[in-house]
Amino acid sequence: MNAGFNNSQDSFGNLECSPPVTVNGKKYEFGRIVYGKGVQKMSPKVVKMMKAQQLQDPIEVDTSWLLVGHVDEFMSFLPMKNADKGFKILLAGPDLAWQILKNLQKNGDGDAELFKGITFSQDYTEVDMKCEYQQRTVNDIFNNYELCDAQKATQEKIDDVRNKLIPALGLSESDFIELPVLFHDKGGGSYIAYTPGVVNMLVFTNSRTSVKCCVPKPFGPIVNNKCQFEACIESALGPKNETGVELVFIDDFACYHVWDGEIHCGTNSRRVPTQTPFWWNMVP
Numbered sequence: 001m002n003a004g005f006n007n008s009q010d011s012f013g014n015l016e017c018s019p020p021v022t023v024n025g026k027k028y029e030f031g032r033i034v035y036g037k038g039v040q041k042m043s044p045k046v047v048k049m050m051k052a053q054q055l056q057d058p059i060e061v062d063t064s065w066l067l068v069g070h071v072d073e074f075m076s077f078l079p080m081k082n083a084d085k086g087f088k089i090l091l092a093g094p095d096l097a098w099q100i101l102k103n104l105q106k107n108g109d110g111d112a113e114l115f116k117g118i119t120f121s122q123d124y125t126e127v128d129m130k131c132e133y134q135q136r137t138v139n140d141i142f143n144n145y146e147l148c149d150a151q152k153a154t155q156e157k158i159d160d161v162r163n164k165l166i167p168a169l170g171l172s173e174s175d176f177i178e179l180p181v182l183f184h185d186k187g188g189g190s191y192i193a194y195t196p197g198v199v200n201m202l203v204f205t206n207s208r209t210s211v212k213c214c215v216p217k218p219f220g221p222i223v224n225n226k227c228q229f230e231a232c233i234e235s236a237l238g239p240k241n242e243t244g245v246e247l248v249f250i251d252d253f254a255c256y257h258v259w260d261g262e263i264h265c266g267t268n269s270r271r272v273p274t275q276t277p278f279w280w281n282m283v284p
Contacts, residue, residue, distance in 0.1 A: 034075075
């Protein structure tokens with residue numbers, strides 16, 4: 001998970017695949033691969049293998065601005081039964097998160113606390129990083145100019161990826177949903193999620209109309225006993241009877257978040273592949 005230990009660019013956290021799409025009349029029955037080009041690049045052999053497979057025509061996006069450098073840090077594909085194309089792309093929204101804080105401050109809730117109720121393992125306290133996540137108020141966040149700059153910088157990078165995916169996957173602006181995530185600069189312009197990266201979730205399905213999302217608990221500002229980031233996510237993804245999406249918020253702070261990862265980094269779901277036709281018999 002932490003890119004400081006080794007090159008993790010070949011990890012599956014740096015590999016996403018869209019649902020089936022049609023782009024300029026060309027059908028991608030098995031979707032298109034999306035992978036990140038970080039500071040430490042994916043192995044050329046892996047890239048060559050993905051391109052040689054042809055059917056899923058890989059799309060490379062810039063992840064060099066991230067500390068770890070994986071695409072799952074800021075994007076995820078989510079099947080939704082009421083979506084025009086059958087799915088939406090979830091993107092981390094630093095501007096959205098900042099706007100939520102700004103609105104709270106404007107409404108007199110500047111003392112609302114973030115990171116309330118988090119716990120740490122002994123290992124984490126030993127590396128002396130606990131001070132990063134002491135309970136902080138909305139006002140504290142706004143007084144941190146480095147955090148303000150980080151949201152502007154990361155939003156620009158995410159917007160660039162969105163602009164690349166729109167033509168590559170035959171999408172429009174309405175095919176994206178932003179979810180609140182604050183980022184911070186870990187040095188030299190390498191960013192990592194400051195609040196848990198909620199798009200770095202585990203999505204598993206029984207069908208397109210039955211989807212469950214295991215979402216990292218965001219530990220956003222609490223107002224009237226409700227996390228405002230959770231409220232935003234619930235509103236953005238809509239009621240289950242309309243979208244087919246069930247949300248489950250899971251606290252992964254001590255086990256993944258503080259080690260530069262989230263739920264998707266350490267979990268996977270067992271899937272049943274299509275049998276007819278076999279993908280290896282498909283003609284590009």
